Amino acid sequence: MAVYPEETHVIGGVDTHKDLHVAAVVDHRDRVLGTESFPTTRHGYRLMLAWMRSFGDLRRVGVECSGSYGAGLLRYLQAAGVEVLEVTAPDKLDRRRRGKNDDYDAESAAHAAFAERHTVTPRSRDGMVESLRVLRVCRKTAVQARRIALQMIQMTIVCAPDRIREPLRSMTRMQLIRTLAAWRPDLTAYRQVEEAYRISLKSLARRYLELHDEVADLDDMIEAIVKDLAPELLAQTAIGLNSAAQLLLTAGDNPDRLKSEASFAALCGVSPVPASSGKTVRHRLNRGGDRAANSALHIIAIGRLRLDARSQAYVARRIAAGNSKLEAIRCLKRYIARDVFGIIMRRHREINQSQIAA
Incomplete structure (x- = not known):
């Protein structure tokens, strides 16, 4: 473990949440100097950093959940030139002994950053790879929603009256989708069973096509980023x-x-x-x-x-x-x-x- 001049260096730790982050600071001997809560806004990040630096020269900060609740704080601290370590696991022995609250979790993060145990260097989230991640997450949910829409179409057709079901039996998937999307049901007759089925199937087919186009657009963006990053x-x-x-x-x-x-x-x-x-x-x-x-x-x-x-x-x-x-x-x-x-x-x-x- 590195040894620093005892009068200058301190280590921070942060327990992250959606609306409020709890920060703690330890000194060169791993003694807790204080804990404080800050809002998850840019102004709150600035106050947190100033508060940590008020105890001495801030060496590094351990942050929990830097890929989710702590992502904004991670970007702010990295932009400010502060070394950030992601805390990967809480100290289970300490948690059994002391119990759990936000102050204890922040102190545990600071202790982990001090000892550099259960920590890793987090991925930065300010480049094209982060753009790629966001687009892939969006694509994944769109594909899932498209699959659910198709399943709903198939199940609705199984239960539909014969006059609706019979003409659709021999169609391929895209023929079926485009046929249903082109239907013009009587929207005023929604109390009638056949028209209710037609309205439902048309709505599901249009939803499928919209999601299909969305997935295709996202695929083009993802392909362009991958080709830029690693052809x-x-x-x-x-x-x-x-x-x-x-x-x-x-x-x-x-x-x-x-x-x-x-x-x-x-x-x-x-x-x-x-x-x-x-x-x-x-x-x-x-x-x-x-x-x-x-x-x-x-x-x-x-x-x-x-x-x-x-x-x-x-x-x-x-x-x-x-x-x-x-x-x-x-x-x-x-x-x-x-x-x-x-x-x-x-x-x-x-x-x-x-x-x-x-």
Whole structure:
């Protein structure tokens, strides 16, 4: 642990909430100097930072939930030049002993930042990767809503009167949707069963088409961002748009926070985990890390097993050496993570250099 002059340096901690953040400050000996609450506004962030600095030279701040409730505070502190650590887990022993309230949680965050335990460097949320994340979240909900609309259409048709149901039986999905959207039911006759069905089916079909167009627009935006961020990634074998987007999200706008490609592999859940006992020496699958990134790497690995001769030969050698197929695929995913991280870091340096030159 680093040692600082005792009269100057302090460490902050923040327990984040929707409308109010609770902050705590500890000194160079990890003693609590004070706790205070601040509103989750820009003015509140400014007051919080001034309050923390009133105790001494602020070295760093531990923030809980920097990806949700603490996102605004994270951006403000980073813009102010303050080192921010994301607190990943509360101190369970301290919580059992003292109980739980917001002041205790803020103090626990400050203690964690002081010891630099249960903390990680958070992803910055001020670049194109954050734009990519927001668009993908929007797309995901639109796809879910579109699927629900289609299911409702199908279930409504099953229950519809014969005169409505029979002509729709042999249509393809898009023929059905466009036919229903073009209907002109009598809106004044909604008390009649057949017209109520027609009104409902037309409404659901129009909803489906609107969501379909929305998803297509979002796909175009996502593709443009991915091509700007990592065109070389898309040129690799079996790496599609969705997999590339997810790996970029996992790396974040500041992939340099990852110390090496090994840390990226661990973040993706493809690093080898020792599972040796006695005379048996082996490694098992890693079930931790970002499971969405792990899924993307798995999809890439399966695609390369079908398309790439080198990957096929590598997995065959692993299996011949005594590994199971799952273990061989895990090794392949580890090598893919290494290649992906190298591409992302090269592109990140190129973007930074171009921004500096501009």
